[in-house]
Amino acid sequence: MGIKVQGNKIYLPKIGWMRFHNSRAIPTGFTIKAATIRQRQDGWYVSVRIEDKTIPDYILKPLTDIKSVLGCDLGITKLVHLSDGHQVKNPKCATNKKTKRTLKIRQRRVNRKVKGSKNRKKAAVLVGRLHQKISDKRQAYQWEIAGLIASRKVDVIAVEDLNVSGMLKRCRVKVDETTGRFLSNGQSRKKGLNRSISDASWSELIQKIEYMAAKSGKVLIKVNPKHTSQKCNACGHVDASSRDKEKFICVACGHIDHADINAAKNIKELAVSNIASIVCGDSAKLEPRGSKRPKYCKEISARSMSKRVEPGNLSNKDIKAAMS
Ligand SMILES: [Zn+2]
Structure with missing residues (x-):
């Protein structure tokens, strides 16, 4: 002290x-x-x-009182997609065209100066200033978004439990077995994505959301993001081919949605089932999507499929019913 x-x-x-x-x-x-x-x-x-010890801690809502959940899917093109259909744009503080260009020019100016010279130091200061400005902008924006998400009228905010460091890993080296030469492994393409992932700094954003949510008595739940972007929210069918860039068109039931909003809804659903299993005290169910889940999905998919058939076109089921 x-x-x-x-x-x-x-x-x-x-x-x-x-x-x-x-x-x-x-x-x-x-x-x-x-x-x-x-x-x-x-x-x-x-x-x-x-x-100040006289100020009480924030009281989190007990899980049994939870009525509404908001799912958040984090992305690059849009920073956050919410399960209620809202989207938050990604300002790309460091990876937008203008900043990338400025950074390149300033870095080049440093490289052209004589090593150890005063002018090189001066040029390096300008690079550092730009980095600081980018960081300040990102921080300010993230606080704004975190406040916005935390102010939604829900009890729980659900996010993906992301393994960002795993995403940033380099692609494995590919070697031609006969010639021993290195083959293209897509790392140069991945480099750009890695930079975008770093620029979005999801984990920092999640930290801020957690803080802002706690301030208003909301609970933040992290769910396993496995298959959340491939699963159909209407029927539960998991297929990578359902996703066509921004669009999600289910190959099983034909359900159409924005791909990332579909993912946000899946995150919300996962959180709901996690809360239900915690409240029921069944910790075995806490491992999401066990062997039970696909069976349940199949039942639903059959039902929703017959519902979604275009009017005027008879489904196989209707034909069978008419024949008998
Ligand atoms: Zn579906």
Whole structure:
């Protein structure tokens, strides 16, 4: 301990009193717990952690009281798709055309300067400034979106439990067995996707959503994203060929939806079944999509199929019924 703030001065242990820009006054009743100092391109920043023990913790809604769930599917073309049909655009702070170009030009200016020279350092500062600006923009946007999602009138927010580091892995090296030469493994194409994934920084966004949701008493549930983009939300049929870029057309029942909104609805459904199994106390069901699920799907698919047949066209079932 020993951190003190007085006007525009801060006392840091081992450093002493320092002048700083006091951007936000510490509210009365709070005690300073810790300070974090970090260096960014344009200077040093200090963030102060404060605590007031008289303020109660956020109370999360008990799972038995849950009535509505919102599913969120994270993407690149659109940053978030919600199960209620809303979409959040992706500003692509670092990977848009203009920023990519500026970054390239500034980086090239650094590379052209003599190594170790003053001018090279000056040019490098400009690259760093741009990186900082991108990061600031992304942070601000993510807080805005997290607030927006958390303010929806639902009890639970469901997101995918993403393995982002696994997605960012490089493609496996392909070697021609006879000649021993390296073959194209698609890594150069993947590089662009990797950059877009990093730029979208989903896990940071999920963290912010979790924080904002907790603030308003909502629960965040992470579900296993396996098959959520391939499964039909109407009949439960899983097939990769149902997906045609942005469109989802079920090969089993003909259900048509936006591919990512279909995924968001699946995420919502998974969360609902997870909550149900937790509430019922059946932890065995917690492993989603066991052997029971496909059977249930088949029944539904048969029913919805006969429903979706175009009027005027008799389905096989109708013909059979008419014949008997
Ligand atoms: Zn279907």
